[in-house]
Amino acid sequence: IDSGKGNLHWERVIPPASLASLESLAAKDFKGNLGKIIHDIYQTAHVMFGDMPQGNHKKRAMYRFASKTLMKVLPTSQKAEIEKLIEGKKMKMDLYEILGTCTWVQPK
Numbered sequence: 001i002d003s004g005k006g007n008l009h010w011e012r013v014i015p016p017a018s019l020a021s022l023e024s025l026a027a028k029d030f031k032g033n034l035g036k037i038i039h040d041i042y043q044t045a046h047v048m049f050g051d052m053p054q055g056n057h058k059k060r061a062m063y064r065f066a067s068k069t070l071m072k073v074l075p076t077s078q079k080a081e082i083e084k085l086i087e088g089k090k091m092k093m094d095l096y097e098i099l100g101t102c103t104w105v106q107p108k
Contacts, residue, residue: 012061014069018044026073031103037073038099041066067095078102 022040025033045062052058071079071093082101085091091101 012048012065014044014048014065014072019069019072022069022073026075030075030078034099034103037070038066041069044069063095067093067098070095070098074098074102 018040022037025037025040030037042062045065048065049058049062052061071082074082078101082091082098085101086093091097
């Protein structure tokens with residue numbers, strides 16, 4: 001038990017190839033590729049967190065990973081806006097809030 005005790009990590013680093021693929025999709029057409037970006041983030045998370053047992057811990061870890069990864073691949077202008085909102089405590093580092101802010105269009 002002691003030998004395997006320290007091998008389980010809650011925070012994971014995205015593989016460079018996966019990050020490069022996501023950044024490429026985001027650079028081409030962020031809004032147009034958003035569905036594929038989210039799919040690929042969760043597909044990567046599923047593989048990366050495959051060693052964790054099913055349950056709330058795994059679900060939260062994957063959700064947190066998805067939120068942080070989406071922030072990494074956001075276009076610069078949107079990233080700056082979202083970071084400003086987070087710093088001003090107007091929103092949290094939450095996947096759905098980030099997506100909502102990125103996709104919401106001001107009514108005219």
